[in-house]
Amino acid sequence: MAWHKTIDGAAYEVSGEMGRRIVVTSGKGGVGKTTTTANVGCALASRGHKVVLVDADIGLRNLDLVLGLEKRIVFDVVEVAEGRCALRSALIKDKRFEDRLWLLPAAQTRDKEALDEVQMEAITRELAGMADYVLIDCPAGIEHGFRNAVAGADEALLVTTPEVSAIRDADRIVGKLGERGLPTRLIVNRIRPELVKAGDMLSVEDVCGVLGLELVGIVPDDEDVIDTTNRGEPAALAEGTRLAAIYAKVARRLDGEVVPFTNLEPQSLLGRLWGALAG
Numbered sequence: 569m570a571w572h573k574t575i576d577g578a579a580y581e582v583s584g585e586m587g588r589r590i591v592v593t594s595g596k597g598g599v600g601k602t603t604t605t606a607n608v609g610c611a612l613a614s615r616g617h618k619v620v621l622v623d624a625d626i627g628l629r630n631l632d633l634v635l636g637l638e639k640r641i642v643f644d645v646v647e648v649a650e651g652r653c654a655l656r657s658a659l660i661k662d663k664r665f666e667d668r669l670w671l672l673p674a675a676q677t678r679d680k681e682a683l684d685e686v687q688m689e690a691i692t693r694e695l696a697g698m699a700d701y702v703l704i705d706c707p708a709g710i711e712h713g714f715r716n717a718v719a720g721a722d723e724a725l726l727v728t729t730p731e732v733s734a735i736r737d738a739d740r741i742v743g744k745l746g747e748r749g750l751p752t753r754l755i756v757n758r759i760r761p762e763l764v765k766a767g768d769m770l771s772v773e774d775v776c777g778v779l780g781l782e783l784v785g786i787v788p789d790d791e792d793v794i795d796t797t798n799r800g801e802p803a804a805l806a807e808g809t810r811l812a813a814i815y816a817k818v819a820r821r822l823d824g825e826v827v828p829f830t831n832l833e834p835q836s837l838l839g840r841l842w843g844a845l846a847g
């Protein structure tokens with residue numbers, strides 16, 4: 569057993585093994601980074617992992633809302649970086665999971681420059697000493713906020729929708745992540761099988777062909793995502809649903825399991841039944 573010194577000076581015991589630090593990024597805004605961070609985080613915690621979700625979208629925080637934890641925020645990541653509170657005090661425990669899921673919220677009222685890469689790296693390193701997975705919800709773009717979020721990660725999960733503009737931005741991100749040597753995996757979000765079938769939407773194969781990344785998830789465009797987001801109850805928590813099954817498969821793939829993909833079918837009744845097997 570080793571002792572780990574925290575950035576605020578306290579010491580606690582760790583097993584010696586560090587958790588994985590994964591940035592969830594996209595380039596283009598609004599493609600589903602925050603949704604993915606919340607749902608994959610819940611799916612990993614459901615598998616028994618200790619997970620910390622870090623909202624790195626300074627000034628535009630959202631992850632707290634998607635998780636339904638917004639009323640419990642006392643401190644934020646900028647206050648931790650400035651040494652105004654202990655990291656432990658800023659972490660919000662998600663009571664739906666016993667000691668397995670925490671949120672480190674972003675500052676809402678501060679600008680993006682309030683945090684730098686060195687501070688972010690130190691915070692996520694400390695979190696990796698206490699958790700199996702640290703997922704970092706990245707802001708859109710390739711500016712300061714992106715660089716910060718990436719500085720705190722050893723791996724990346726790239727989220728894109730099957731639209732040309734999103735894929736083009738994603739491709740730029742692949743280049744930036746490659747420069748930093750980050751292994752990067754892909755989630756294709758908001759697929760609409762009926763449009764793919766009609767030739768009106770790029771298929772997952774097309775997207776993978778352009779980006780050349782290992783695929784870990786195909787998530788359909790589904791109103792339940794919006795509905796559950798608005799209620800602060802991530803879809804991955806609703807056991808027995810197709811979305812929960814899909815995010816569970818993503819978690820298993822991140823854990824290194826080989827889980828086959830099934831084609832998503834259009835949302836007829838038959839399609840829904842079939843879709844429950846997809847992911």
Ligand SMILES: Nc1ncnc2c1ncn2[C@@H]1O[C@H](COP(=O)(O)OP(=O)(O)OP(=O)(O)O)[C@@H](O)[C@H]1O
Nearest residue numbers: 597598599600601602603708758788789790793794
């Ligand atoms: N698979 C999906 N099906 C339907 N709606 C979705 C899906 N994924 C995300 N959305 C919706 O798309 C919107 C944007 O999602 P989200 O906030 O996760 O994107 P983001 O990439 O984090 O955005 P930003 O760049 O602003 O941080 C939200 O309203 C969300 O509910």
Ligand SMILES: [Mg+2]
Nearest residue numbers: 601602625630
């Ligand atoms: Mg977001």
